[in-house]
Structure formats: structure tokens, C-alpha cells
Amino acid sequence: xxxxxxxxxxxxxxxxxxxxxxxxxxxxxxxxxxxxxxxxxxxxxxxxxxxxxxxxxxxxxxxxxxxxxxxxxxxxxxxxxxxxxxxxxxxxxxxxxxxxxxxxxxxxxxxxxxxxxxxxxxxxxxxxxxxxxxxxxxxxxxxxxxxxxxxxxxxxxxxxxxxxxxxxxxxxxxxxxxxxxxxxxxxxxxxxxxxxxxxxxxxxxxxxxxxxxxxxxxxxxxxxxxxxxxxxxxxxxxxxxxxxxxxxxxxxxxxxxxxxxxxxxxxxxxxxxxxxxxxxxxxxxxxxxxxxxxxxxxxxxxxxxxxxxxxxxxxxxxxxxxxxxxxxxxxxxxxxxxxxxxxxxxxxxxxxxxxxxxxxxxxxxxx
Numbered sequence: 020x021x022x023x024x025x026x027x028x029x030x031x032x033x034x035x036x037x038x039x040x041x042x043x044x045x046x047x048x049x050x051x052x053x054x055x056x057x058x059x060x061x062x063x064x065x066x067x068x069x070x071x072x073x074x075x076x077x078x079x080x081x082x083x084x085x086x087x088x089x090x091x092x093x094x095x096x097x098x099x100x101x102x103x104x105x106x107x108x109x110x111x112x113x114x115x116x117x118x119x120x121x122x123x124x125x126x127x128x129x130x131x132x133x134x135x136x137x138x139x140x141x142x143x144x145x146x147x148x149x150x151x152x153x154x155x156x157x158x159x160x161x162x163x164x165x166x167x168x169x170x171x172x173x174x175x176x177x178x179x180x181x182x183x184x185x186x187x188x189x190x191x192x193x194x195x196x197x198x199x200x201x202x203x204x205x206x207x208x209x210x211x212x213x214x215x216x217x218x219x220x221x222x223x224x225x226x227x228x229x230x231x232x233x234x235x236x237x238x239x240x241x242x243x244x245x246x247x248x249x250x251x252x253x254x255x256x257x258x259x260x261x262x263x264x265x266x267x268x269x270x271x272x273x274x275x276x277x278x279x280x281x282x283x284x285x286x287x288x289x290x291x292x293x294x295x296x297x298x299x300x301x302x303x304x305x306x307x308x309x310x311x312x313x314x315x316x317x318x319x320x321x322x323x324x325x326x327x328x329x330x331x332x333x334x335x336x337x338x339x340x341x342x343x344x345x346x347x348x349x350x351x352x353x354x355x356x357x358x359x360x361x362x363x364x365x366x367x368x369x370x371x372x373x374x375x376x377x378x379x380x381x382x383x384x385x386x
Contacts, residue, residue, distance in 0.1 A: 039078055042077040098139050172236050
């Protein structure tokens with residue numbers, strides 16, 4: 020382990036965080052100027068006053084500025100800068116004009132093909148030392164992964180600080196994997212992205228003063244998808260595809276269940292509802308802070324498991340998964356019953372908080 024590179028990476032991440040922190044008020048001013056404001060005009064909002072969107076501009080700008088200053092302009096960074104800018108444009112327009120979901124998909128698919136054009140593709144996976152080549156299926160699988168993860172982060176953006184915090188945790192897990200495997204350039208870029216998220220979070224945690232909007236959630240989802248393709252699917256692990264699946268299990272599972280649930284009910288799969296995981300936790304009696312903390316913990320646990328799969332034997336890694344499942348089972352058992360929750364130390368009702376989710380554009384639906 021190169022301690023000097025670790026310290027340097029931390030310093031660069033702090034630099035990115037400071038840029039995001041300084042630029043977030045400017046993003047708020049731009050949101051007011053362009054009328055990109057989330058107005059609580061229905062029962063799906065918890066906030067009582069209009070709150071500006073476009074906070075994602077600060078995250079994007081912090082990443083672009085810092086990465087160009089401190090990182091080598093390799094293929095991965097080119098894809099994130101070019102494709103990410105396309106995604107940011109789509110989010111920016113959607114936050115202002117509420118784009119049709121078909122047009123948003125067109126932007127996302129276009130950004131995915133930026134990756135394909137620069138040969139950032141999922142061309143194989145490893146299963147117990149057996150390499151499975153995808154061949155002609157590489158392109159559709161890559162596009163599906165990028166578009167799917169991009170929207171998965173967007174779909175969990177329903178509570179103050181949730182999507183940004185979960186993205187930061189995923190960045191830190193990916194950064195740790197990259198650093199341990201000697202991929203220092205990837206670790207540096209991920210540290211910058213994590214720092215950008217942390218620089219924005221002081222303005223976005225409950226009660227949020229600005230939302231990152233689709234501008235931020237789509238950019239974070241796209242960037243994580245690109246980094247995972249280059250840093251996870253192509254690594255030499257016992258079961259390479261298990262690592263990204265565990266790492267992004269929280270947003271991906273919520274997205275898959277949402278789509279299946281709506282299709283089973285013969286509803287528009289892109290129509291927003293209030294049945295996401297964070298909604299269900301809120302209905303159990305948790306307030307915003309507690310719900311976000313629980314989901315942070317789950318995301319961190321999954322991230323730790325992902326790191327284990329890259330460093331330990333398959334038996335030890337599988338054992339860690341079993342332990343995590345048992346711990347989550349115990350935790351959910353405690354959460355299920357209101358009496359147990361109170362006796363376990365959860366203060367369910369804080370007078371200064373609403374008991375409804377801050378569902379701010381957590382789906383393809385408009386503000």
C-alpha cells in the first residue's frame with residue numbers, strides 16, 4: 020500500500036469537496052434564475068416552501084475541475100467528462116422543463132454509446148476462473164447497465180441527502196477496491212467524485228436547502244456505472260460480476276422491484292409511486308433522518324461485502340455475506356415491531372420532523 024498516494028488522494032478529495040461546497044450557493048442562484056424550483060404543489064412533497072434544484076451542477080463542476088487538474092486524461096475520464104456532460108444537460112433541461120421520459124432515455128442511451136464508442140464495454144465476466152465472453156451482446160449489456168444504474172440512483176433520490184450519500188458510500192467502496200488492487204488512477208477519480216458529493220451534502224441533508232435534482236442524480240449514476248465497468252467487471256476476481264451487484268444492490272433492487280411492481284399492477288412502469296424502500300421505512304414510523312441513516316448503513320454494509328469479495332477467498336467472502344444477511348435480518352426484526360423499535364432505542368417521533376418522505380423527483384415523473 021502506497022501511503023503517499025493515499026494521503027495525496029485524500030487531499031485531492033478535500034479539494035473537490037471545497038469546490039462543490041463553494042459552488043452550491045451559485046447553483047442555487049442559477050436554479051432561481053432559471054425557475055428550476057421544486058414547488059410543493061401536491062401531497063408527494065414534505066417540504067412546505069419551494070426549494071431550488073440544480074445542486075448537481077456543483078457536484079459536476081467540482082468533479083470536472085478537480086479531475087482535469089489532478090488526473091491523467093485517460094479513456095475512463097474522457098467517457099465520464101463527455102458522457103457525463105450529456106447526462107448533466109439532460110438533467111438540467113429536465114429540472115427546468117420537465118422532459119418527457121422518452122427524451123430523457125434518448126439522452127441516457129446517447130451517453131451510454133459515448134462509452135461504447137470509446138471501448139468502455141462489459142465484454143466478459145469471470146465465474147470461478149472461467150471467462151465468459153459476451154461477444155455481440157457486449158454493447159446491449161453495457162448500455163443496459165449504464166442506463167439502468169443511472170436511473171437507479173435517480174429513483175432513490177426521494178429523501179434529503181439519500182441519493183447523494185449512498186452515491187458517496189458507493190464511491191468510497193469502489194475507491195477502496197481500486198486502491199487495494201493498485202489501480203491508483205481510478206481510486207483518485209473516485210475520491211474526487213466522493214469528495215464532490217460530501218461537499219454538497221451540507222446543503223442537502225435534512226432539512227435540505229437545495230436538491231441536486233436530476234442534474235446530479237443522473238450524473239452520479241452514470242459516473243458510477245462507467246467506473247464500475249472499468250474497475251469491477253474487468254478485474255480478475257473469482258466471481259467478478261458479484262462485486263458490482265453487491266455494491267449497487269440497494270438502488271438496483273429498489274429500481275427492479277419498482278418496475279416489476281408497476282408492470283404486475285398494469286401501471287406505467289415510469290409513473291412515480293410511494294412504494295419505494297424509503298417510503299416503506301417511513302410508513303413503519305421512521306422519520307427522515309432515521310430512514311436515511313438506515314439506508315446509509317445498509318449501503319455501507321453492502322460496500323464492505325464488495326471489498327471482501329475482491330480481497331478474500333470465496334469461502335471467507337461468502338461467510339461475510341451470510342453474516343451480513345443475519346445482521347440485516349435481526350435489524351429488520353427489530354424494526355418491524357413499534358414496541359421493539361422503542362425498546363431498542365429508536366426515538367420514532369421527533370416533533371420538528373414530518374413523518375412523510377421528501378419525495379423530490381425521485382422518479383421519471385415531473386416536479
